[in-house]
Amino acid sequence: MKHLLTPLLLLFTVATFAQTTWFNDKDLTLTGVYYYPEHWNENQWERDFKQMRDLGFEFTHFAEFAWAQLEPEEGKYDFDWLDRAVALAAKYNLKVVMCTSTATPPVWMSRKYPEILVKYEDGTIREHGARQHASFASPLYRELSFKMIEKLAQHYGNDKRIVGWQLDNEPEVQFDFNPAAELGFRDFLRKKYSRIEELNNAWGTTFWSQVYASFDEIKLPRTKQLFMNHHQILDYRRFAASQTNDFLNEQALLIKKYARNQWITTNYIPNYDEGHIGGSSALDFQSYTRYMVYGDNEGIGRRGYRVGNPLRIAKANDFFRPIQGTYGVMELQPGQVNWGSINPQPLPGAVRLWMWSVFAGGSDFVCAYRFRQPLYGTEQYHYGIVGTDGVTVTDGGREYQQFINEIKLLRKHYAPREEKPADYVARKTAILCNHENAWSIDKQKQNRTWNTEQHIDKYYRSLKSFGAPVDFITEDKELNDYPVVIVPAYQLVDEALVKRWEKYVEQGGNLVLTCRTGHKDRFGRLLEAPFRSVIDKVACNKLDFFDLLLPHDPGMVQMNGKPYTWNTWGEILIPAAGAETWATYQEEYYAGTPAITFSKLGKGTVTYVGVDSSNGDLEADVLKQLYARLNIPVMNLPYGVTLEYRNGFCIVLNYSDKPYTFDLPTGAQVLIGKKEIPTAGVLVFK
Ligand code: GAL
Secondary structure, eight states: OOOSOOTTTTSEEEOOOOOOSSSOGGGOOEEEEEOOGGGSOHHHHHHHHHHHHHHTOOEEEEOTTOHHHHOSBTTBOOOHHHHHHHHHHHHTTOEEEEEOOTTSOOHHHHHHOGGGBOBOTTSOBOOTTSSOOBOTTOHHHHHHHHHHHHHHHHHHTTOTTEEEEEESSSOOOOOOOOHHHHHHHHHHHHHHHSSHHHHHHHHTTTGGGOOOSSGGGOOOOOTTSTTOOHHHHHHHHHHHHHHHHHHHHHHHHHHHTTOSSOEEEEEEOOOGGGSOTTOOTTOSSEEEEEOOOSSOOOSSSTTGGGTOOTTHHHHHHHHHHHHHSOEEEEEEOSSOOSSSSSOOOOOTTHHHHHHHHHHHTTOSEEEESOSBOOSSSTTTTOOOSBOTTSSSBOHHHHHHHHHHHHHHHHHTTOOOTTEEEHHHHHTOEEEEOOHHHHHHHHHTOSSTTOOHHHHHHHHHHHHHHTTOOEEEEOTTSOGGGOSEEEEOSOOBOOHHHHHHHHHHHHTTOEEEEETTTTOBOTTSOBOSSSTTGGGHHHHTEEEEEEEOOOTTSOEEEEETTEEEEEEEEEEEEEEOTTOEEEEEEOSSTTTTOEEEEEEEETTEEEEEEOEEESSSHHHHHHHHHHHHHTTOOOOOOOTTEEEEEETTEEEEEEOSSSOEEOOOOTTOOEEESOSEEOTTOEEEEO
């Protein structure tokens, strides 16, 4: 493969990025591991910490699910055992991440205050005996949580052995029907609309006699009831996300009252569409958890499920990092898990590959889930760094050790984080995202085969094959930082946002808008104007109409003489004067009409892609043509091979089922691996 990294372009650029203050950039990354002292005989703790230290781990992680041990009776706290564990960890130079354990309230609470329990939409109430059964919307649950957290923060906030805090565990949006959630929803709506008439207007309640006379008449929408008002559901989802966000935010603010030089984060599952990630402003940065091998064949080739989806970690990196400039990965599997429908062994080397993927995206730490394999409880068959005897290091544990040693080697070659080659930086691309678009589209898909995330992934996958650094950004971020901004299926807009897009292009930005953009306002209502006309000016076209085809019989679009198939969405466009037509429909009664247009506007360009192709080939070719037109140098990596830069290092990873030979630039110094990269192999050079 010939790529564009000439020695000249390897001259590094140093951006003026603010460095994260919580981590020392020279460490590159820290590596930690989960430990639950309460699961093990205390006389084994020291042996375990010593082994952690000997393997090279730098921090451990305590008290995540230990509320029953921390507050065995209401108001009676016991931190002595935890103090002893912290002291022993410190003896072996292990820093500690402390957790708030609000994912597992003790049984006395569920029995004494059953009103704290989550209620499902069908009325079922979650029961003690698992985890995550308490309602974030319950003021009482919050109060009980804050009492315990305040004690913990008073006790550990000024303790140098504690480096940071993890709030709750994998906090999700609960979609909780607890009566407290209903009251909370009404308050949320009162604040948002102040007068009931405004709410009626926003929700279009004159339709089908849904009009409300007061906020007190409003209930949580039955999301499974056919035809339930989808404007109401949109607000309910916003409310539900805010419950998780507020709960975490309040926890963080409380800890900050006592914490000295300790960071606060939580460990989100990258459920991008739930709308809560990044929504708790008091967190210092965001972390995520990631599992790669659990039975679903998302990898490449016959046994690709042993390696995992090549972009699964990359995408989480690119989603979490832009929120606050850094991120950590709080959980990564060290081997077989127990909760998949099928739980295969990862391919030897895959665990190390994933750690390198985490690192490549710019993370500050990675933490193994977990040190010891549990002997009892829900996660019995889940691998650890050591096996059931507590001492034998697993293959995955050895891969952690290898990674840690490799990072130690790289630390000797340290360069500042933002040292990256000019051609890599030149192809930096943003994808503008707002989960509310997917929520809104999902309620009125128009074509059951439409999938917003898959639509976005078609662009993302192409960008990663270019070797481009990608940021998923939210509307509060600066568009001008990116030569190209992709705005996929952005259904909900307002004039201010569209004006920002126009300005970005006028000032020289290159905007890619895709189908379904600009149809509705933020309440999810169509605008009283020609359909989609709010974006006509910036799109440099008008939307005549859109068509949808049945899955078994795709339609045809042609670009540069090459055919592509499509089903889910096709917009028939009327280009503005001066706009170029890049692709046209080949069939149906509208054969020959434009599907993709490209225009110069002000100092920039606008590419409008009105069609969603069957397999993403069209999206890839559109972006190739665009970047060529803009003289942005791109690579041509096969699917499964990823490349990123950080700290002056280039990290090339092979998730594919074949060896891949990387064409090293002249003068490159290989630090890890070889230019022939086997499956699950890693190449690092500078
Ligand atoms: C995660 C969870 C952990 C543990 C792990 C097992 O989703 O956050 O607490 O259950 O799965 O793989």
